[in-house]
Amino acid sequence: MMLSELDFSALWVTLRLASMTVLVLLIVGTPIAWWLAHTKSRFRTTIEALVALPIVLPPTVLGFYILVALGPYGPIGSLTGITLAFTFWGLVVGSAFYSMPFVIQPLHAAFEAVGRAPLEAAWSLRASPLDAFLTVASPMAIRGYVSGIVLGFAHTMGEFGVVLMVGGSIPGKTRVLSTTVFDHVEVMEYTQAHIISAVMLLFSFLVLLGVYIINRRFPIHVS
Amino acid sequence: MTRRNIMTAFLIAFCVGLFLAPIASAEQVQVAVAANFVPPFKALSVEFEKQSGHTVEVSAGSSGKFYAQIKNGAPFEVFFSADDERPKLLEDEGLGVKGSRFTYAIGRLVLWSQDPALVTGEDTLKNGKFKHLAIANPKTAPYGIAAMQAMMKLGVWEALQPRIVMGENLGQTSGFLESGNAELGFLALSQVLDEKLKGKGSRWEVPESLHEPIKQDAVLLVKGQNNPAAKALMDFMHSPQARAVIERYGYELK
Numbered sequence: 001m002m003l004s005e006l007d008f009s010a011l012w013v014t015l016r017l018a019s020m021t022v023l024v025l026l027i028v029g030t031p032i033a034w035w036l037a038h039t040k041s042r043f044r045t046t047i048e049a050l051v052a053l054p055i056v057l058p059p060t061v062l063g064f065y066i067l068v069a070l071g072p073y074g075p076i077g078s079l080t081g082i083t084l085a086f087t088f089w090g091l092v093v094g095s096a097f098y099s100m101p102f103v104i105q106p107l108h109a110a111f112e113a114v115g116r117a118p119l120e121a122a123w124s125l126r127a128s129p130l131d132a133f134l135t136v137a138s139p140m141a142i143r144g145y146v147s148g149i150v151l152g153f154a155h156t157m158g159e160f161g162v163v164l165m166v167g168g169s170i171p172g173k174t175r176v177l178s179t180t181v182f183d184h185v186e187v188m189e190y191t192q193a194h195i196i197s198a199v200m201l202l203f204s205f206l207v208l209l210g211v212y213i214i215n216r217r218f219p220i221h222v223s
Numbered sequence: 224m225t226r227r228n229i230m231t232a233f234l235i236a237f238c239v240g241l242f243l244a245p246i247a248s249a250e251q252v253q254v255a256v257a258a259n260f261v262p263p264f265k266a267l268s269v270e271f272e273k274q275s276g277h278t279v280e281v282s283a284g285s286s287g288k289f290y291a292q293i294k295n296g297a298p299f300e301v302f303f304s305a306d307d308e309r310p311k312l313l314e315d316e317g318l319g320v321k322g323s324r325f326t327y328a329i330g331r332l333v334l335w336s337q338d339p340a341l342v343t344g345e346d347t348l349k350n351g352k353f354k355h356l357a358i359a360n361p362k363t364a365p366y367g368i369a370a371m372q373a374m375m376k377l378g379v380w381e382a383l384q385p386r387i388v389m390g391e392n393l394g395q396t397s398g399f400l401e402s403g404n405a406e407l408g409f410l411a412l413s414q415v416l417d418e419k420l421k422g423k424g425s426r427w428e429v430p431e432s433l434h435e436p437i438k439q440d441a442v443l444l445v446k447g448q449n450n451p452a453a454k455a456l457m458d459f460m461h462s463p464q465a466r467a468v469i470e471r472y473g474y475e476l477k
Contacts, residue, residue, distance in 0.1 A: 067398070067399075067402050071403050071404045073402065077403075086404065166404075168399070168405075170388060185291060186287045186291055187287055187291070188290075188291050188294070
């Protein structure tokens with residue numbers, strides 16, 4: 001076999017990182033997406049822009065802030081004593097910011113498409129707001145959840161800049177597939193780089209294909 | 224001209240400029256420099272530019288990355304490696320100019336910490352009062368290999384494995400240390416003697432008996448063989464003046 005144990009541990013770390021990031025984003029992102037879809041607050045546009053920011057922000061900027069602001073001498077690090085560099089959880093925090101728009105935006109769009117009418121109907125039948133959200137709005141917005149989960153997962157798999165800046169390349173903890181490709185190329189191990197790259201390429205294509213198929217199969221019906 | 228005309232003129236000039244920008248002047252030399260040699264090289268290139276009138280464009284990184292890039296057609300004209308192996312390979316492969324290769328410095332490895340009391344000697348590695356030890360990636364950075372060899376000789380390599388974090392090159396490694404994310408790590412003496420870190424923290428200069436000598440070679444690349452600025456830079460590196468600067472940064476000379 002061309003690939004080493006290190007490559008497989010990188011695959012495992014990558015999958016764990018992507019899953020954990022999506023989980024965090026579902027928990028934090030759902031309320032934000034919900035709020036964005038229903039609020040009339042004047043801060044709405046600002047929050048929308050903040051959520052979309054990571055699309056244009058270089059991941060190295062995020063990595064730099066984690067390294068410096070959250071370092072032991074940084075403002076947050078020195079106050080709280082929490083440092084995130086070289087840890088798996090540091091990568092989760094970085095990736096959560098990095099992939100935030102890819103989870104929140106599909107959710108936001110889906111909640112908006114569902115609209116208020118089905119909720120008002122549920123409320124008039126004395127469903128509690130939480131009940132209405134869980135049994136009416138969420139199933140109707142299922143497409144948003146599926147797109148958000150899949151895109152968030154896939155985008156995190158491709159995460160590179162943050163990991164390179166703060167990961168420290170620790171096998172089994174912070175060494176992921178994208179940086180492994182980089183390492184292989186640096187030492188001219190092109191065979192291994194080719195194998196991992198091909199896997200990543202195929203995976204990314206299949207993920208996007210899946211998202212488009214889902215979008216066709218499950219249109220949001222609002223009657 | 225109306226305001227709109229001025230705007231249009233600017234826009235056209237900008238678009239034309241987009242295509243003009245990449246053309247470099249013949250008096251410029253593109254240099255790839257291993258991260259450990261960047262501090263002295265900055266001082267050297269200022270002096271070189273003043274004397275020769277040429278300009279120097281510096282790219283800093285790991286020797287491994289530069290070697291791979293040069294093999295794949297990177298536009299570098301002179302390569303200052305952190306080892307003697309890669310410049311030799313480039314020469315053998317026809318990418319370096321035969322006979323141009325020379326050892327410009329012999330590097331010194333140092334264990335350094337921002338904490339003025341942490342590093343006392345080799346015992347610092349053995350008593351393990353730290354969470355993270357930063358080294359440059361031994362796969363791509365010769366100082367990483369030297370650090371690995373030293374820890375192996377001291378018999379601490381296996382035990383320290385879980386605490387070792389790796390920078391892509393020495394520059395990133397020193398970033399880990401300066402930001403305090405890693406308490407101690409192995410750097411080049413040249414980095415510790417640079418203005419930014421000079422007199423700060425604590426250090427232990429690793430005895431040369433603990434690792435293979437870090438012979439750092441430079442080579443004139445085929446891309447630069449017709450560039451007078453590249454040749455002038457190679458000559459300048461041999462001058463007593465340049466050698467004095469190199470020594471001041473803690474390197475030894477042949």
